[in-house]
Amino acid sequence: MNNQVTIKSLGAAETVTGSKHLLTTPEITILVDCGLFQGLKTLRNKNWEILPVDATQIDALLLTHAHLDHCGYIPLLVKKGFKGKIYMTAPTRDLTEIILRDSAKIQEEEAQFANDQGYSKHTPALPLYTTDDVERALPLFVEVEHSQVVQLSDSVSFQFRKNGHILGSCSIQMSCYDKKIVFSGDIGRNNSRFLLPPAALDGADYVVMESTYGDRLHPDTDPLDQLAKVINDATEDHGAVIIPSFAVGRAQEIMHLINLLKKEGRISTWIPVFLDSPMAANATDILCKYPKWHKLSKEECDSVCHDVIINRDFHNTRNIIEKKGAKIIISASGMLTGGRILEYMKSLAPVKKNTVLLIGYQAEGTRGRALQNNAHELKIRGTYVPVRCKVVEITGLSGHADQKELLLWLKQFEKRPPQIFLVHGEPSSQQAFKLKIEYEFKWKVKIPKENEESVLFEVKASAHA
Ligand SMILES: [Zn+2]
Structure with missing residues (x-):
């Protein structure tokens, strides 16, 4: 039996949309976020491609927030056979429900409009998913309280921790055998007039981190x-x-x-x-x-x-x-x-x-x-x-932390230097941020390619009975 714990980004690798990060352990397979690719046509076309993993083999989905590039693929995942629970905070649940219904409606209308006007290259133009597909996904949603520990299997549990990006958004702090893995989600601002700043985390051995504004500072002006x-x-x-x-x-x-x-x-x-x-x-x-x-x-x-x-x-x-x-x-x-x-x-x-x-x-x-x-x-x-x-x-x-705020967020892991995986950023931003982390912290930083598998660690025989 495979005793490795691995991570693979099916989206948001060297780009900012399509967030889907797959964590495979000997006990359980978990997907973190399930977003749509947006923007360039070549990216949007990926939403139509075959998913590089069998959806029926994924046991649970953890959702960091309700943005479409993090939740918009859920109806398709369910259509492809996913039957596990989808964990999220209560505000994320409310927002995601609205967002997915709207997304399906927009896609149905755009397909209809393209067919009526005859401008689509495909006949007939089809929606990526429909309102019915959304309705089939909603019963899988499970609400989780902030900081509540959810046991996913004997050796894997997680907590949601506020990260100040949008209403209900969170980072994920996961206990995985004897290691700690953090998925940052989209990191928000420290001084928003609307949202609370990102909550402190307990330390980590591995951090899967966004890098949208990894090469830029927001201006000081109010x-x-x-x-x-x-x-x-x-x-x-x-x-x-x-x-x-x-x-x-x-x-x-x-x-x-x-x-x-x-x-x-x-x-x-x-x-x-x-x-x-x-x-x-x-x-x-x-x-x-x-x-x-x-x-x-x-x-x-x-x-x-x-x-x-x-x-x-x-x-x-x-x-x-x-x-x-x-x-x-x-x-x-x-x-x-x-x-x-x-x-x-x-x-x-x-x-x-x-x-x-x-x-x-x-x-x-x-x-x-x-x-x-x-x-x-x-x-x-x-x-x-x-x-x-x-x-x-x-x-x-912007709802995204800039380089200074991202570095500040990383400082909380200083006591236990983690290995960093940079996701959710365009290549220029990721490269600049990688150099900055290496310079400031001397930590190991990897920028994973799409569908590239990284082995995090091996589970000892005693830990995996
Ligand atoms: Zn977001």
Whole structure:
């Protein structure tokens, strides 16, 4: 019998999407995260490829957070025969349910639209998965309390520990035979106005760590000042501020900041703020339901949502687009890969007085990245849309730790130097961060390739009876 404990990244290896990390032990096989590849066509095509592991052989899935690049493949994994439990925190459960239903709907609509317009290279265009596939996955979801120890097998257990990235997001601290393995998940910020900072961990022998901003620092300027300036500049021109954002959780964070600016009199109180998302109706509830997971008081939660006009109905989107005067629109998806934000871009991006405000990470190959790189046009649903509006980015609002914060997060492992596996980063960022860790800590750092198996350790005969 194989007595090795191995790790293999089926996604998010030398790229930032498609997170799937497979831990194989003599007792149990565990998948950490089950995300979709997003961005470049070559990456998105991977979602359609055969999974390099038999889904029926995976015993359990641990989910760090509700972003699509971490949870979006779950319905397919279940379709391919996975029958184990899917562990996550309560807010992650609520968010993931909404996100997956929305993801299926977007895919069904896009396939339908492609078939109607005849622009797909495949006939008929098919959705990656459907709402029915999502419904079949939901009964496998299991809620886990923060810091609760979950025994997965005789020798393997884990705990979720808050990591401050989005509502409900966590790192995973795992006990595996006599070793400790940490999966960082996406590491958040230390000084967010919305979320608590990452919780301390007990030490580790192996750390599987994200490296999205491994080569960069967020600016020192207060993002709230920048946000006020963007909104005031646009208001002066009677323009619209369009904010592509993850619609649940992240959107509430930006709504909170806009609300703060209004309360402090730093922007006009009359500017209408629209949250256009079919998922938005549940957003308020989720925020108020989990007060332990964010910094907002009950009053702040209520006030955040009081000031926003929530639109669920697709038919009203056109009315918001045509509404004259200054306005702020928050809509998904955050990297402009799909969703209603595309309708806004089609109509509002060609108008000079408008502003698109980017607040999150934009993966390679997404329309968001194209905007960061000053694209003069965007291809949306088969046609080119000229970009004449302003494009502004506030990286200080990012949900991802920068290089300094990532190094600070690593400092907690100093007493027991671990081996590091860098995942979830583009190659340039990973290389820079690897050198930095080696310089600062003298630790062993590996950047695994996709589907490359690494042996962590061998289980002694006595430990594996
Ligand atoms: Zn994330």
